[in-house]
Amino acid sequence: MLDIKFIRENLEVVKMAAVKKKIKIDLDRLVAVDDARREVMTALEAKKAEQNRVSADIIAADAVVKSQLITEMQALKTEIQADEEKLKPLMEEWKALMLQVPNVPDMSVPDGESDADNQEVKIWNPDGSTERPAPLPFPMKDHVELMTALGMVDFERGVKVHGFRGYFLTGDGARLSWAIWNYANDFFGAKGFEPLLGPSIVRKSNLYGTGHLPNDAEDVYNTQDDDYLIGTSEVSTMGFYADEVLEQSQFPIKFLAFSPCYRREAGSHGKDTKGLIRVHEFFKVEQVVLCEASHEESVRLHEEINRNTEEFIESLGIPYHTVLNCGADIGQGQVKKYDIELWVPGEKTYREISSASYFHDFQTRRFNIRYKNSEGVMHYAHSLNCTAIPTPRILVSLVENFQQADGSIKIPEPLQKYLGKTEIK
């Protein structure tokens, strides 16, 4: 949500933002509706002021004058009701349009038509080279073959129980997941993140707050009670402080949230039909940050949380690159986004593992999360988030990159103590 005042005063900037993000919205219509809304509101408020004034007279008046005034007010009431009826459809259209307005992307966000236009800003390899990794020096297996052979995953029974994209993690697949979660908790905990386990069934309002609704409705599961399953713990974590006034001294607030994540993956039925890359239900450890309303602070923390995840991946020794997402590949509320993508030898390409975004006050306006600064002035906080680690997707790169010629998997050093062994075979 942007401030209507900002939209009116910077209309061309917001129009450019919509073009850059490939979002279709009629901003001239919004301004016209806002004009009409203001006009009706001004007339309505003048009538209410009159009503309030005469109300005071009615109390003091004698019986004759009183009944006369009441008759007058009955007529005024009809007019007020008529204005309110006029205002209703205007407000509905106004709100619907306001929910569509994109946040303005940062100057540094490149133009582009799709994720193919994201800019690679970094390539990292354990050996220090900055080239794409070479093929493995032996006939390699993909993660489906590897993990099935090692009893780490059971797709057949997963599909039997859940259907398309169903899976069970079994044996060392499950153990490795626990090891990753525990390692992530320690790793990010050492960076000042406070663990948070919250609801994964939430009220609709939280998805409007994060910006997942109204635009991504088809990708979200809901329940017969009109509650929704979260696609990321960002949703419930942002809701944590909804409608609250925080202290500036609390900032930056850093949560490490962990939750199951549910995504319908509508519109991607044909993609990634095998394996653990794209599933309906997964788990994710997520960095969620609230800070003071300062662009510089948002930028600083954005770089920081993205770097946190890079460091986590580096500690595991998995080749990755980082991309700066282009305008078409960043969400409605996001100002700027980096994706970290891990090398998947079986596909000879990088696959997204993490997404770091900042929103300025786009989300906190919708959630009504504010704080008083040192001068006692109320501000909306800024919000950011970045994936710490998703499972099981991380397993794909992990097992494929660490596979040995004999089909066993070497375990990265930091995970060994959490898993209790140095290899899976």
Add this chain to the structure above:
RNA sequence: GGAAGAGUCGCAUAGUGGUCUAGUGCACCGGUUUCGAAAACCGGCAUCGGGGAAACUCGAUCGAGGGUUCAAAUCCCUCCUCUUCCGCCA
């Protein structure tokens, strides 16, 4: 799932149709006093929206949304949340 009670400004509370421009206490901020502090006293102290250069002004907000009324914190309806009790349950 059932029953009863409750939701008022950061906190605690008053307020059963018009004198509520929502009172009071605490907390907080400024001042007087003091060597300094405490206490006391004086003053300030919600948010959002419209108009205005500003002083200011108008409106909205008493959990949310509707309704009754000339007029609603107050009456009615629906919903949400919390508390207590019963039932069920990990």
